[in-house]
Amino acid sequence: MTLTRTTCPYCGVGCGVLAGADGTIKGDPNHPANFGRLCSKGAALGETIDLDGRLLHPKVNGQQADWDTALDLVAAKFSASIAEHGPDSVAFYASGQLLTEDYYVANKLMKGFIGAANIDTNSRLCMASSVAGHKRAFGTDTVPGTYEDLEQADLIVFVGSNLAWCHPVLYQRIAAAKEARPTLRIVNIDPRRTATTDLADMHLQIAPDGDIALFNGLLTHLADAHKLDKAYVKTHVNGMEAAIAAARTSDGADSGLTAQELAGFFSLWANTNKVVTIYSQGVNQSACGTDKVNAILNCHLATGRIGRPGMGPFSVTGQPNAMGGREVGGLANMLANHLELDNTDHQRAVQDFWESPTICTQTGLKAVDLFQACADGKIKALWIISTNPAVSMPDADGVAAAIANVPFVVTSDIMEKTDTNDLADVLLPATGWGEKDGTVTNSERRISRQRAFLAAPGSARPDWQIISDVAGRMGFGESFAYQTPADIFAEYVALDAAVSHFPRDLDLSIFADADYATLIPTQWPANDHRFFADGRFYHPDGKAQMIPVQAPVLPKVRFALNTGRNRDQWHTMTRTGKSARLGPHLAEPYVEIHPADASALGASAGSLIAVESIYGCTILRTLITPRVAKGQLFAPMHWTRQQTTHGTVNSLTAPVTDPVSSQPALKSGAVSAAVYQPKWYGFLASNTLPAPQTPYAAIARTQTGWQAELAGGKTPLDWEAEVRNLSGQTQGEVSSHTDPATGTIRMAIAQDGLMTALFFASPRPVVVSRNTIVSLIGTDTPPLAALAGRSGSDQPDAGATVCACFNVGRNTLLAAAAGGAHSLAALGEATCAGTNCGSCKPELTALLAEASLPMAAE
Template sequence: MTLTRTTCPYCGVGCGVLAGADGTIQGDPKHPANFGRLCSKGSALGETIDLSGRLLSPKVDGQTTDWDTALDRVARAFSDAIAEHGPDSVAFYVSGQILTEDYYVANKLMKGYIGSANIDTNSRLCMASSVAGHKRAFGTDTVPGTYEDLEEADLIVLVGSNLAWCHPVLHQRIAAAKAARPEMRVINVDPRRTATTDLADVHLRILPDGDAALFNGLLAHLDSTGAVDRAYVDAHVNGFDAALAQAQAEDPTASGLSAEDLAAFYAEWTGTQKVVTVYSQGVNQSSCGTDKVNAILNCHLATGRIGTPGCGPFSVTGQPNAMGGREVGGLANMLANHLDLENADHRACVQTAWDSPTMADHAGLKAVDLFQACADGRIKALWVMSTNPAVSLPDSDGVAAAIAKVPFVAVTDIMENTDTGDLAHVLLPAAGWGEKDGTVTNSERRISRQRAFLPVPGDARPDWKIICDVAARMGWADAFDFETPEAVFAEYVALSKAAEPFARDLDLSVFEGVDYAGLEPTQWPANDRRFFADGAFYHADGKAKMLPVVAPQPRNQGLRLNTGRNRDQWHTMTRTGKAPRLGAHLAEPYLEVHPDDAARAEVTVGDLVRVSSGRGDAILRVLVTDRVAPGQPFAPMHWTRQLTSRSTVNSLVTSTVDPISGQPALKGAGVVIERFTAAWYGFAASVVPLAPRQAYAAVARTRTGWQVELAGTEAPSDWEAEARAATGISDGEVSMVQDPATGGVRVALSRDGVIVALFFAAPTPVEVARSHAIALVGTETPPLQALAGRVPSDRPDPGATVCACFEVGRNTLLAAVAEGATTVEALGAKTCAGTNCGSCKPELAALIAAARVPMAAE
């Protein structure tokens, strides 16, 4: 099997992958982002390339059709809306999962031909505050450093960044560097104790949005201890005095940290020259995210700790091509090639290069505002590409309702059924990862190729081609006559050449005349190039700007919901949800609750709770843990209406945004928690796909089919009918056992002696060996034996999955600990757990520690 060099489609680390059409997946040892490492999600990519659930033909009004009919409908709808209501009556909402070439033609069509800037992206949800902070400080959206800085630093400060789960390969690189140089220090600044905290020497548990107060205090400390690099500031920075005065006027304990913790942190940061401050969603996803970014940048600018090996601020992006989208102007307030939409000369440059009939001259609607415009009737035609805003945006129920109000909605996706696609008038089938070619840019400005290694299935087409086909039908065929993604990339590089007179940071000259097919992963403007060690910023005077930042006052009343991601899942699980091992670790939506908050709500581990806000509610499974602070519950945002009956977490989140960046405050919803009282609880496994229908239902893929956790508010009068409805099996033989004493019910459904579904229900949460029950589906096990719900004594039960990479269960690990594997390394040697991506190592350590307690007592 020939393996193709490509790039992972998940986070912004941009790992190189060797992929085969048979599902073989390996890390690319030659790719400078990962050097062969992969996380659990990347390792499981081969399990996600099947065609189950794929959208393979265009659909119009729910009916399968041909491309000409679908494209004509899209072009006509957009043309009619523009003619009747003007160009600002239409909008594109695109995605950090599309390739740079896709982004480029979508931006060209909307801004240069339709004449509106109403094109925004789901990357607005992950890094817009970094973009705004960079532009305010540097004059352009420049990431100064490289990944090598993480290995060369003597101190790494991780702020609002759970690298171990969200950017695992960068976490591995830091862990390896720390192992090689134990004197390297890592400080984790986060309201939660996460898997990343396990790597840190110090955990600073700040209050939510306490980052600005923390870094304002650092700036004041730098000045009072003589640590400011006056020569660098005088030569290269404006605004120092105003930024310092504001910092000195504030109380750093508003961060939630003690004076002792602050003093220790400030002393360590001040006394270490090689400092990298890594920040991510915990900083960005806030109503004051841009200010928090600038508070961090202020400290690096004040000390000149930027642009030299092992020094600098580092924004790590969530989306695989968020950076590529930023580069080609995929946001509503940007132009291609880091040019400014508000600058008339920049607009003229792009319009000339595109030979376009018009050019948007004002910022378009940013993501949250765009869907508000859908709700109030301003948007007449909407095109959503490769994203699922009906789940991922704040107030997701309101967003779904807003999309439903738009007179015409087109959705381009690889899947036939998504929460957003189900609202569309036209569905357009896109080629997916492994089926199309193009480029992506990772968090360190490195452009890599995604290459096809699979045939394009059915009638699917790459996104850039679909966009060009619509543009041609709108009358602009000559401007969108690209035959290949290589031709699109060449025009993008040529536009960079045309923009040279403006002396922007985005210099793509290294790609002029490049062999596109054989393109090696390459940073712009050149490999290993850092920015700003000698100034040369992009404001008109060539200097950076430090800004006075007003830190928000802490808010201690009530419960504040923090949202984020799981270790093994990606966004709304369109892709990762297809991989059984990725769902085995945490298979249903959950809420982490501090013991104090759980006691007040009178709930315990395993209970279901209804979480309510002013926007909506969700039913979630309770995990009681001190990983979260009192008053700060946490829930991941991945589950959709396709997979749950009532657990879309972003339905709880308000539409509050940062006023500068437009990025929503996804981590700040005030909520109320109350026990969800169910009449019965259930678990089922089946060979057929399951649809959530009970008051609580959470579906996940398994090796033998599907599983579902259930709860109902009324006890069924007919348990066989309930079991058939829950498992999707309407035929076959039924075997049922009922226990009048406990109220428990167990049902097995079989066809020709083969078990096709198992169903377990009880008045309290069901106790059953779930992995064992799942494994019995599709076997010829006698029904009554299967209904026992217990693992036979001669067959070990691996237990709940801890290591997704090698599917190692908790019971397997506990047995290895009992046999003497009492270190993470020994446990890995015996079971393989933790030896691939390493993200489960904190859980392995905790499991070993918990096992030692009873051992010590004995």
């Protein structure tokens, strides 16, 4: 089997992948982002490329249609809306999942030919505050450093970044660097104790949005301890005095940290020259996110710790091509190729190059405002491309209603059933990862190729082609007559050359003579280049700008809800949800709550909690843990209405945005919580996809079919009918066991001698081995043995999954530990756990500690 060199479609690390049409997936040892490493999600990519659930043909009003019919309708609706209501009556909402070529064409159509800037993207939810902070400080949106800086630093500070789970390969690189050089110090600044904390020498459990108070305190300390680089600042930086004066107004106590913690951190940062500050969504997704970014940048600029090996601020992006989207102007406040949308000279240059009939002259609607405009009836035609805003946007229920309010909605997607597609008039089938060609840019400005190794299924087409076909039908065909993505990339590079007389950081000249087919991962403007090493920035005077920022007044709330990600899932799970290997680690929507708060609510392990805000309500499984502080809750955002009845977490989050970047604040919303008391709890394993309508339900893929966690508001009068309805199985022989004393129900459905469904219900949370029950589906296990939860093949119960890469369960690991595997290395040798992506190592460490086994030296 020939393996194709391509790039992982998940986070912004941009790992190289060797992929085969048979599902073979390997890390590319020659890619400079990962050198062969992959995380659990990347390693499982081969399990996500099947056609189950794929959108394979265009659909119009729910009925299959041909491409001409669908595209003619889209073009006609958009053209009619523009003619009747003006160009600002239409909008595109795109995605960091798009390739740069797709992004370029969509941006060109909207801004240069429709003539509005109403194209925004889910990258607004990811890194808009970082973009705004960079532009305020540097004069342009520039990520200064490279991944090598992480290995060359003497101090790495994580701020709002659970790198171990969200960017695991970078975490592995840092872990390897610390193992090789134990003097490397690591600080983790996060309201939660996360998997990343396991690597840290210091964990600062900061209050939500306490970052500005912390970094303002650091800036003040640097000034008072005479740790500023005044010579550097005099030559290269403006605004230091004003920034320090503003910093002095902050109270360190507002950070939520003790005076001792603050002093320890300030001293460590001040006395270590080579410092890298890695920040991510905990900084960006805030109502003061841009000010947080500038508070961090201020400290690096004031000390000259930027642009040199092993030092500098480093924004790590959440999406695979958030950077590529920024490069081609994929946000509503940008013009292509890092040009300014409100600069008339820039406008004229881009319009001249495109030879377009018009050009946008003012900022378009950004994500939250875009969907508010949909709700208000201002948007008449909406095109959503490769994203699921009915789940991922704040106030997700309100956004779903807003999309439903738009007269004409078209979506381009790879999956047929999504919460957003359910609201669309036209569905257009796009090619997915493994089927399309193009480029992506990772968090260190490195452009890599995604290459097709699978044929396009059904009548699916690449996004750039779909957009170009619509543009042609709108009368712009000559300007969108691309034959291949290479044509688009060449135009993008040529545009950069045409506007090279404008001072910018973006410089694509290294690609001018590149062979697109054989393009190797290449960093702009030059490989291994660090910006600002010469002290030259992009403000008109060539200097950087320190920004005065003040800490916000933190509101007093009963519970502050922090949202985020799971280790093994990606966004709304349209891809990772297909992998049976990735599902079992954390298989249902949950909420982390401190033991003291759980006790006060009367919640116990496995119970359900109803979390509520003024925007909506969710029901989540309780995970009681001291990882969160008292008064704080944490819930991941992955589950959609396709997988859960009341577990969409962004139904709770507020559409509050940063005033500078318009990025939503998704990390500290005010909520209330109460124990949800169902009449019964249930667990179902089935070889068919369950379709439950119970008040609580969470569905996950398994190796033998599907599983569902359930809870009902009333006790069924007929349990057999209920189970058949829940499992969708009308055929088969039913065996059951009822225990009136405990109120438990056990039921099995078998067909042709094989187990097709197993159901367990109880007035309390169901305690059965999920892995064992799931493993019985499809076997000839006798019903009585199955109802007892015993494997007919006499296989030991592996327990809950800990290592998704090798599907290693908790019981397997405990058995290995009891057999003498008393260290991480020994556990890895015995079970393979922790030897691939390493993201499970914190859990392995906790397991050894829980088993009261001493940790041996590695």
